[in-house]
Amino acid sequence: MSGTQDTQGLVPAAQALSRRPSLEELRERKDRTRRHLEPTGDVMTISMGPQHPSMHGVYRAVLDLDGEVILAVRPEIGNLHRGVEKLCEHRTYHQIIPLTDRLDYISGFAMNHGFCEAAEKLMGVEVPARGRYIRTMTHELCRISNHILWLGTSIMDLGTQTFFTICFRDREYVLDLFEMLTGARMTHSFARIGGVAKDLPDGFDHRCRKVIDFLPKRLAEYERIIKQNRIFLKRAKNVGIFTSEDCHAWRVTGPTLRAAGIARDLRKDEPYAAYPEVEFDVAVEYNADVYDRFLVRMKEMRESCKIIRQCLDKMPPGPFLAPDAAHSLPMKKNVLRDSAAMIQDFYQVFRGPQVPRGSVYRCVEAPKGEMGVYIRSEGGAKPARVRFSTPSFYHGQAVPALVEGEMVADMIAIFASVDVVLGDCDR
Amino acid sequence: MSDPVAQLIFLIIKAIVMPVLIILIVAFAIFFERKFAGFFAGRVGPTYLGPWGSLQSFGDIFKLISKEDLIPAKSDKPVFKLAPYIAFVPVFLVMAVIPFGPVGGEANLFGYRFDYVIASFDAGLVLFLAMGAMAVYGVVLGGWSSNSNYSLLGGLRAGAQMISYELAMGFSAAGVMLMAGSMSLIDIVDGQAGNFWDWYWIPQIVGGLVFFVASIAELNRTPFDLAEAEQELVAGHLTEYSGMRWGMFYFAEYVNLVVVSMIVSTLYLGGWRAPLEVLDFIPGPIWLFLKICFLIFVYMWVRWTIIRYRYNQLMSIGWKVLLPLSIANLLVTAVVISAVN
Numbered sequence: 001m002s003g004t005q006d007t008q009g010l011v012p013a014a015q016a017l018s019r020r021p022s023l024e025e026l027r028e029r030k031d032r033t034r035r036h037l038e039p040t041g042d043v044m045t046i047s048m049g050p051q052h053p054s055m056h057g058v059y060r061a062v063l064d065l066d067g068e069v070i071l072a073v074r075p076e077i078g079n080l081h082r083g084v085e086k087l088c089e090h091r092t093y094h095q096i097i098p099l100t101d102r103l104d105y106i107s108g109f110a111m112n113h114g115f116c117e118a119a120e121k122l123m124g125v126e127v128p129a130r131g132r133y134i135r136t137m138t139h140e141l142c143r144i145s146n147h148i149l150w151l152g153t154s155i156m157d158l159g160t161q162t163f164f165t166i167c168f169r170d171r172e173y174v175l176d177l178f179e180m181l182t183g184a185r186m187t188h189s190f191a192r193i194g195g196v197a198k199d200l201p202d203g204f205d206h207r208c209r210k211v212i213d214f215l216p217k218r219l220a221e222y223e224r225i226i227k228q229n230r231i232f233l234k235r236a237k238n239v240g241i242f243t244s245e246d247c248h249a250w251r252v253t254g255p256t257l258r259a260a261g262i263a264r265d266l267r268k269d270e271p272y273a274a275y276p277e278v279e280f281d282v283a284v285e286y287n288a289d290v291y292d293r294f295l296v297r298m299k300e301m302r303e304s305c306k307i308i309r310q311c312l313d314k315m316p317p318g319p320f321l322a323p324d325a326a327h328s329l330p331m332k333k334n335v336l337r338d339s340a341a342m343i344q345d346f347y348q349v350f351r352g353p354q355v356p357r358g359s360v361y362r363c364v365e366a367p368k369g370e371m372g373v374y375i376r377s378e379g380g381a382k383p384a385r386v387r388f389s390t391p392s393f394y395h396g397q398a399v400p401a402l403v404e405g406e407m408v409a410d411m412i413a414i415f416a417s418v419d420v421v422l423g424d425c426d427r
Numbered sequence: 428m429s430d431p432v433a434q435l436i437f438l439i440i441k442a443i444v445m446p447v448l449i450i451l452i453v454a455f456a457i458f459f460e461r462k463f464a465g466f467f468a469g470r471v472g473p474t475y476l477g478p479w480g481s482l483q484s485f486g487d488i489f490k491l492i493s494k495e496d497l498i499p500a501k502s503d504k505p506v507f508k509l510a511p512y513i514a515f516v517p518v519f520l521v522m523a524v525i526p527f528g529p530v531g532g533e534a535n536l537f538g539y540r541f542d543y544v545i546a547s548f549d550a551g552l553v554l555f556l557a558m559g560a561m562a563v564y565g566v567v568l569g570g571w572s573s574n575s576n577y578s579l580l581g582g583l584r585a586g587a588q589m590i591s592y593e594l595a596m597g598f599s600a601a602g603v604m605l606m607a608g609s610m611s612l613i614d615i616v617d618g619q620a621g622n623f624w625d626w627y628w629i630p631q632i633v634g635g636l637v638f639f640v641a642s643i644a645e646l647n648r649t650p651f652d653l654a655e656a657e658q659e660l661v662a663g664h665l666t667e668y669s670g671m672r673w674g675m676f677y678f679a680e681y682v683n684l685v686v687v688s689m690i691v692s693t694l695y696l697g698g699w700r701a702p703l704e705v706l707d708f709i710p711g712p713i714w715l716f717l718k719i720c721f722l723i724f725v726y727m728w729v730r731w732t733i734i735r736y737r738y739n740q741l742m743s744i745g746w747k748v749l750l751p752l753s754i755a756n757l758l759v760t761a762v763v764i765s766a767v768n
């Protein structure tokens with residue numbers, strides 16, 4: 001789809017004619033699938049969450065039910081609030097990176113990456129090519145691990161636990177790669193201002209290639225299971241329709257938006273890291289229902305494998321961290337050998353980067369949607385204000401619009417399909 | 428010792444041994460369910476207690492008995508306490524009418540006649556359907572008395588589901604009834620004398636499949652486990668139950684699994700009969716046991732493979748697909764039988 005899309009990120013007209021239902025058609029379909037009940041006196045109120053098997057953390061939804069049909073939803077968040085944004089004001093930029101991992105702990109690197117991109121923009125740091133490629137590759141590994149986990153849990157929310165563990169088995173291969181690359185399996189804190197923490201370890205290339213050769217086969221198998229399962233089709237098709245205008249109104253981004261026919265992908269639209277230098281397609285589907293969100297994510301995982309392969313092929317030599325003594329840490333291996341690097345290390349660790357005044361907003365395409373970071377600096381090593389605009393928050397607030405008029409069982413499926421993680425939502 | 432006295436002694440022995448055997452089967456069914464679930468999911472399942480983890484169920488029971496019995500403060504206490512028994516007792520009663528070997532004929536044990544059935548009852552099939560309907564009350568009352576919205580929804584779902592599936596079940600069983608010309612399970616097995624192609628599963632293939640699907644709903648297992656629906660209703664009607672009261676529901680579910688497997692094999696798979704007449708030297712109970720094992724495996728296989736239907740989809744399958752199919756099956760069977768006679 002690259003090169004063929006117009007400036008608004010819409011798909012070309014010829015393709016639209018063949019596959020794409022118009023917005024009116026989708027609106028009409030949405031209207032038809034939702035049940036419009038007049039609220040009667042017999043409303044049952046259920047508090048779903050914060051302790052509930054399928055609330056993906058501590059999301060609480062207070063449901064008004066008429067029988068099995070949802071009349072109204074009042075979402076409640078904040079049960080996992082840790083004050084990350086406030087904590088950031090008391091940390092140097094380097095120290096903030098480990099905090100960002102804990103936002104969306106399923107895809108920690110994407111959060112690191114978003115913050116570092118913003119900080120680099122603020123400081124005017126140029127990331128060397130190798131650093132950009134490693135970041136791109138890690139980000140895509142993150143996307144795969146996030147989507148596989150999502151696939152397992154969302155199918156579990158539809159009622160089977162077998163698929164869940166099978167997906168976890170495959171996620172394990174990606175987590176092993178992370179362990180090899182960063183030393184941690186989930187909260188890697190791998191990005192640094194100006195690059196990444198470590199170079200690729202020996203043998204990583206070979207192992208990573210093995211995994212990305214093997215994963216698409218597994219994914220094809222899963223896709224076959226999903227597409228041929230009549231119960232799944234019944235549960236997912238024309239359920240939870242959320243048109244592109246709804247997405248815009250509620251600032252829903254990422255796979256949910258792309259399943260509504262909008263080819264919005266920051267990796268293409270506002271490229272960063274090494275994304276302009278790799279070939280990939282934006283996964284788009286047009287029916288805006290739970291089923292299409294599945295398809296979008298399955299496609300995205302395959303595209304991620306493609307991106308990772310290209311990154312490994314093109315991996316440029318050279319430094320993986322910017323040689324910018326004022327803003328970034330030195331490469332760790334040099335610290336005990338090179339006096340300049342040692343001085344830089346002390347300087348960065350004890351004083352932090354010296355950042356000009358100003359404010360900056362930067363967003364990246366995290367696996368769950370657009371992850372934006374706003375930083376306001378009043379000079380010095382610590383930001384005056386950091387604001388994370390994370391996808392799960394917006395997806396969580398859109399839940400009432402997504403599920404009203406659907407049945408309880410569908411609510412679980414829809415909630416799973418928009419992919420919310422509460423660490424990301426509450427911060 | 429006169430024959431009636433011997434029959435009484437046999438009856439007492441059967442009435443004690445049979446439930447104990449079933450409970451043992453159930454204990455291992457629970458173990459195998461977990462083991463199979465593990466295999467299907469690429470795990471190993473229970474491994475600690477006993478060889479290969481095989482004593483897991485006994486550990487579970489011990490744990491459940493030793494747990495605190497919590498009763499919600501605002502629940503309807505007498506009903507809350509009664510519900511597990513209502514779920515538990517009827518499923519055991521059905522066992523009495525299922526033959527597990529030849530019934531009648533000449534003396535075969537110490538000069539006395541040993542019937543391989545606890546109660547030779549003329550309307551065994553009706554008893555099975557009636558007891559199935561009774562057991563629903565346990566679930567519905569349990570859900571209603573818990574004073575929890577999740578439980579209430581679970582109980583309502585269970586009630587609606589079981590009523591609609593019982594109809595399909597009854598109609599498809601009626602096809603077998605017509606073929607055997609009797610409602611007695613003993614006569615139904617006698618009607619299937621011969622090799623495995625003489626069993627009712629060939630002429631009653633449609634009815635058999637409908638009965639099987641409806642029995643999954645009756646057993647409350649995926650894809651029809653809406654009453655429990657862990658991902659939606661936490662645990663449905665079981666949400667507020669704990670300890671051995673919960674255990675009784677759980678246990679009743681598995682006893683029901685064994686009993687329904689027995690009924691399915693009795694109605695469609697020749698009951699205790701050997702698949703080939705030359706294999707008749709192997710006693711009937713063993714064949715019945717093997718068939719139960721096979722059916723239990725199929726039920727588990729389905730459960731760990733398929734995802735759950737939504738509530739309205741389940742109802743539409745019950746009323747729009749299974750019920751018409753079973754009625755059509757009954758009509759065709761009736762027409763064919765009257766044409767043949």
